[in-house]
Amino acid sequence: MKFTLAVTDRGTITLPAKLRKKMGIGADSLVIAESTDEGILLRPAVALPVEVYSVDRLQEFAAAENELDTWYGSSST
Numbered sequence: 424m425k426f427t428l429a430v431t432d433r434g435t436i437t438l439p440a441k442l443r444k445k446m447g448i449g450a451d452s453l454v455i456a457e458s459t460d461e462g463i464l465l466r467p468a469v470a471l472p473v474e475v476y477s478v479d480r481l482q483e484f485a486a487a488e489n490e491l492d493t494w495y496g497s498s499s500t
Contacts, residue, residue, distance in 0.1 A: 438465075 424445070428436045438448065446467055448454065453468040476484070 424442065426439050426442060428438070430436050443449070448467055453470055455466045455468045457464045457466070
C-alpha cells in the first residue's frame with residue numbers, strides 16, 4: 424500500500440485513514456520516525472507510564488519485604 428503525502432510548512436503530514444486503521448494508529452497515537460537507507464520508516468510506538476517512588480514509599484516496600492521474610496522464615500520451621 425503506497426500513498427503520496429504532502430508535507431506542510433510546519434513539517435506536518437497526514438496519514439490517510441485507510442493506512443491509520445490498518446496500522447492501529449488513532450488520535451494522539453505515537454509514531455516512531457526512523458531514517459533508513461531506503462527513506463523514512465514510520466512505525467507505531469507505545470509509551471508506558473513510569474512510576475517514580477518516593478523514599479517513604481521505598482521504605483514501605485522494604486518493611487513489607489521484611490514482614491514477608493519474617494513470616495516465611497517462621498513458617499518453614
